């Protein structure tokens with residue numbers, strides 16, 4: 001049994017389905033949250049306030065002003081400082097609950113780093129905005145028998161599904177063929193309102209708490225779908241999909257985790273920006289790069305990244321793991337050319 005402060009959590013413990021035993025399980029739980037944007041912010045804040053003992057925050061990006069209407073862990077100071085979302089979130093979370101162990105990871109989830117980013121936790125919660133990351137999470141979770149919670153939010157619509165590999169339907173059961181980029185509406189094309197992110201993140205956190213506490217009768221195979229603008233909530237029964245299973249959860253086929261599906265450069269949802277993968281991971285000397293980029297414009301440098309306006313309206317951020325994000329364009333070939341020009345191949 002993991003110890004916790006009984007006064008601090010007295011109202012949660014009084015909630016009978018959770019109780020003292022549930023609170024102790026929360027204190028001993030280890031959770032990875034993939035993506036620290038709109039959904040990840042709400043999930044992390046809720047779980048850390050609830051007393052979850054260890055939270056790993058994984059995010060590849062830096063906060064910007066257009067994130068603030070819905071990404072509740074960040075403020076204008078974080079945007080100005082250019083601190084990556086994972087690190088900025090960790091600082092806020094530590095002020096919310098100093099007893100929680102918070103581990104920020106500034107990285108993009110890929111097949112190559114999935115085992116180190118997602119290893120050593122009891123559960124994974126989806127705070128991402130793209131299907132590539134979600135399918136990597138789904139396959140890692142199915143292969144290792146780790147429960148995870150899927151969440152999606154666009155416009156005023158939300159989706160949440162808790163996945164317990166071997167028991168419930170998985171993401172591939174629900175979506176056999178992930179949509180090609182550009183086909184599905186995104187935050188860019190359809191927009192999003194803050195309440196959608198808060199509601200979906202809160203439901204994800206509730207599902208995560210139930211999984212940690214060990215309540216499984218409220219976690220049957222089902223998808224919760226809501227439309228906040230229309231005021232419609234639906235629960236879709238997925239038990240027949242679960243019985244059938246799919247190539248991933250039934251037959252052990254892991255195309256995303258094994259790198260047979262996926263991309264190298266990708267436009268980032270919600271931003272006028274493109275991420276370019278590292279040519280050689282972990283090979284960037286940030287101090288030397290900062291000195292070099294000072295010739296082109298004002299440089300922001302910290303232990304996680306170097307950022308400079310290398311051309312008018314084009315902001316280049318290079319991370320310590322070798323990735324780059326080029327803001328001010330959605331053109332992937334232009335983004336690659338800028339990285340090649342200012343960082344080198």
Ligand SMILES: [Zn+2]
Nearest residue numbers: 170173246249
């Ligand atoms: Zn499946």
